[in-house]
Amino acid sequence: MKKIFYLLILILFSPAYVNAFGLGDVVVGTALNEPLEGRIELLSASPDELDSLAVTLADGETFTKAGIDRPFILSKLRFDLVRSTDSRPDYIRVSSQLPIQEPFLNFLIEVSWINGRILREYTILLDPPSYDFRSKINRAESQQTIIEYDDSTEISTYKQPNEDEEIKSYTPRTNYTGKDYGPTVRQDTLSEIAYKTRPDRSINLDQMMMAIFRANPQAFINQNINGLKGGYVLQIPDENVIREIDLREAKAAVRSQHAVWSGAGFEEEGPVVEESEIASDAAEVDVDEDKAMESINTDSYNPELRLVAPSDDTEESQETGVNKPTKSNDLLLAEETIETLTQENFELKARLKELESLVEKLQPLLSLKDDELAAYQVQLSNEADETVISTEDEAAFEEATEDEAAFEEATEDEAAFE
Numbered sequence: 452m453k454k455i456f457y458l459l460i461l462i463l464f465s466p467a468y469v470n471a472f473g474l475g476d477v478v479v480g481t482a483l484n485e486p487l488e489g490r491i492e493l494l495s496a497s498p499d500e501l502d503s504l505a506v507t508l509a510d511g512e513t514f515t516k517a518g519i520d521r522p523f524i525l526s527k528l529r530f531d532l533v534r535s536t537d538s539r540p541d542y543i544r545v546s547s548q549l550p551i552q553e554p555f556l557n558f559l560i561e562v563s564w565i566n567g568r569i570l571r572e573y574t575i576l577l578d579p580p581s582y583d584f585r586s587k588i589n590r591a592e593s594q595q596t597i598i599e600y601d602d603s604t605e606i607s608t609y610k611q612p613n614e615d616e617e618i619k620s621y622t623p624r625t626n627y628t629g630k631d632y633g634p635t636v637r638q639d640t641l642s643e644i645a646y647k648t649r650p651d652r653s654i655n656l657d658q659m660m661m662a663i664f665r666a667n668p669q670a671f672i673n674q675n676i677n678g679l680k681g682g683y684v685l686q687i688p689d690e691n692v693i694r695e696i697d698l699r700e701a702k703a704a705v706r707s708q709h710a711v712w713s714g715a716g717f718e719e720e721g722p723v724v725e726e727s728e729i730a731s732d733a734a735e736v737d738v739d740e741d742k743a744m745e746s747i748n749t750d751s752y753n754p755e756l757r758l759v760a761p762s763d764d765t766e767e768s769q770e771t772g773v774n775k776p777t778k779s780n781d782l783l784l785a786e787e788t789i790e791t792l793t794q795e796n797f798e799l800k801a802r803l804k805e806l807e808s809l810v811e812k813l814q815p816l817l818s819l820k821d822d823e824l825a826a827y828q829v830q831l832s833n834e835a836d837e838t839v840i841s842t843e844d845e846a847a848f849e850e851a852t853e854d855e856a857a858f859e860e861a862t863e864d865e866a867a868f869e
Contacts, residue, residue: 472496474562474571477545483554483577487528487547491560491573492540500564506530506543509559509570517559517572524551525558551577554646633684641676650690657701662693672790676705677712680790682797 475492496504508528514521531544543562556575561568632644645659664676667685672678 472500472564472567472569474543474569477573477575479545479575479577481551481577483579484550484552486549487545487551487556487575487577489545489575490533491543491545493542494540496541500566501532501534501541503565504532505563506532507561509561513561513570514559517570519557519559519572521558522553524553525556528556528558530560553577554643631684631686635670635679635681635683635685637681639679639681641679644685648687649693654690654693655698655701657705658693658696658698661696661701661704662688665696666692673786675712676708680793682793 473494475494477489477491479487479489481488493501507530508525509517511521527547527549529544529546529548531546533542533544535541543560554577556577557572559570559572561570563569632648635644641660641663642656645656645663648663649656649659660676663685664671666688667683668674670680670683670685672680
């Protein structure tokens with residue numbers, strides 16, 4: 452119990468816990484082909500730290516150690532410290548003078564101050580300006596050791612990018628190897644993956660999407676391009692296979708699946724009947740009606756009223772006339788439920804893996820604290836021993852002084868007696 456108490460004291464009074472300076476997420480307010488404008492909030496920054504704060508893009512060696520590419524476009528980014536005059540927190544402004552034509556920006560920034568230094572990785576996704584935003588501020592993904600998960604189940608939907616805008620180059624994400632892409636996450640959409648993985652600009656985006664869809668049918672809910680599942684590694688077809696897909700067929704398929712997903716519903720189509728069959732059936736009905744009218748006119752017609760018991764055929768016809776609920780909706784609901792549970796299971800496993808990794812990283816810290824605590828206890832024990840020794844020496848000195856005084860007093864008494 453005493454060991455835990457000392458450990459808590461060391462942790463609470465260490466500088467890292469007293470004033471935990473940190474960086475928040477990056478918030479971007481611009482779109483693709485626009486000058487970049489974003490901000491990174493500063494957390495728990497003291498005035499002294501802000502006075503000595505310096506923000507720069509990490510050097511090439513640091514990028515290499517982190518396994519991140521450092522394209523030339525990153526050198527165009529500017530990082531400026533902005534001190535707020537009101538009660539709002541201070542932040543780092545991320546900007547560029549020229550429009551950014553890269554849909555993905557993955558970079559490392561180095562923040563240094565008088566007492567330390569921070570390296571942090573940020574990833575920014577810039578959407579085309581043709582999208583209809585409810586809010587122009589999009590939170591970019593921030594890659595950290597601790598990852599926050601959203602428990603809400605969500606399915607990525609298809610978004611049509613602007614084909615007229617040219618993108619010269621971009622920094623590929625680390626989960627694309629050239630032959631496969633993945634594992635997918637819930638934020639991925641097929642259009643973005645196709646846009647990033649198509650081998651040549653001459654290949655239409657719809658062709659690329661249909662090629663990926665046909666190569667990975669198991670990765671889509673209800674066999675629809677909008678229902679991309681999470682946790683799948685997508686196989687990227689070769690360029691020859693992609694070019695074999697007819698452009699008109701690909702565009703028609705994309706429009707059809709998008710219409711079904713948007714509101715047409717997953718209804719089963721009935722059998723197709725040719726117009727010639729309909730015309731022949733109508734002609735046969737007309738002939739039968741004419742014959743019936745002739746028989747009525749020629750024969751004597753004596754109508755009778757009869758009570759006839761219902762036959763089995765009548766019951767069957769009545770039953771078939773009732774609109775029975777089809778099983779397609781139930782099967783669809785069950786399939787979606789299974790997909791949702793599978794996706795949640797995948798996310799729980801990922802979260803468990805992150806927590807295990809965090810525990811492994813905390814173990815050395817606890818061991819270090821144990822060593823520091825043991826050293827501190829040894830130091831306290833040595834100080835206590837020194838205190839006891841000094842107390843004993845002082846008592847012995849006082850006792851010797853008293854003996855010497857008594858001896859002198861006895862000598863004086865003896866001299867007086869003589």
